[in-house]
Amino acid sequence: MxxxxxxxxxxxxxxxxxxxxxxxxxxxxxxxxxxxxxxxxxxxxxxxxxxxxxxxxxxxxxxxxxxxxxxxxxxxxxxxxxxxxxxxxxxxxxxxxxxxxxxxxxxxxxxxxxxxxxxxxxxxxxxxxxxxxxxxxxxxxxxxxxxxxxLYIPQRKSSGGKKTKKKKRRKRKHASKKSVKKSAKTSKTTKKSKKTKKTRRRKRRRKK
Structure with missing residues (x-):
């Protein structure tokens, strides 16, 4: 060595x-x-x-x-x-x-x-x-x-490609979160609508 x-x-x-x-x-x-x-x-x-x-x-x-x-x-x-x-x-x-x-x-x-x-x-x-x-x-x-x-070669400056990729990834993450929230809201509304239908049927039966 x-x-x-x-x-x-x-x-x-x-x-x-x-x-x-x-x-x-x-x-x-x-x-x-x-x-x-x-x-x-x-x-x-x-x-x-x-x-x-x-x-x-x-x-x-x-x-x-x-x-x-x-x-x-x-x-x-x-x-x-x-x-x-x-x-x-x-x-x-x-x-x-x-x-x-x-x-x-x-x-x-x-x-x-x-x-x-x-x-x-x-x-x-x-x-x-x-x-x-x-x-x-x-x-x-x-x-x-x-x-x-x-005899003189200047250093190349970065074009900032990495930053744009990060922004795109962030946007994708936000979009996926929004879609999850929407689906959660729709599931809640469907549950509420089912509950209201059941209560109406019970009320109608009592009237009879």
Whole structure:
């Protein structure tokens, strides 16, 4: 079982600034798990407990539990200044290249070489003084291309669909209660009418 912590670091120059992460390996331990049908669930539970134990402010915590043929990874945390997902999972960063399209051809106009053990994940790219059309992130898992429009993705606001459903459910409940009250009233009136008919018959018989 491995546990690591990713802390945000800003790298760059006078043209661009990028939020990346430095890796701190918290622990590496061996655990013995008895063979069972729910071995993957037990691995996930172990990873989740380790993440909760090592949660910190302004950092991501990842715990990985590996067994022959199985692997479970759990990550959690929160980092300030994050604007978009630069990599779908934490990847070792090799270089950041900025490309510009000129005369139907692309060329690299700027390049940043990070220090060893630098990771890319959620972050931000702040443009200070550079005109580019795309960003190429070269990682140990392969290259990733990001367009300028993808550097900031705003959060979507809820449309309030849940509230409308609640209102509809409330209306249905009220309607069912009213129908019950009406049926109760009608049953009372029928009982009264039966009683009045019986009393009239008795009075008529006495007169005779």
């Amino acid at each position: 491995k546990t690591k912590i990713l802390r945000p670091v800003r790298i760059g120059d006078d043209k661009v600034e990028v939020t990346v992460f430095s890796e701190e390996e918290k622990s590496w331990e061996k655990h013995r798990i008895r063979s069972s049908k729910n071995i993957l669930d037990r691995m996930m539970a172990m990873a989740n407990n380790m993440v909760i134990m090592n949660l910190q402010d302004n950092a991501y915590v990842f715990s990985e539990v590996e067994a022959p043929g199985l692997r479970a990874i759990v990550g959690e945390g929160m980092v300030e200044g994050v604007e978009t997902i630069l990599s779908p999972k934490p990847s070792l960063l090799l270089s950041i290249e900025f490309g510009k399209k000129t005369n139907d051809h692309g060329e690299i106009i700027h390049k940043i070489k990070p220090e060893p053990n630098t990771w890319i994940y959620e972050g931000s790219i702040i443009n200070k003084n550079i005109d580019y059309d795309l960003v190429i992130l070269k990682t140990a898992d392969g290259p990733r291309i990001i367009l300028p429009d993808e």
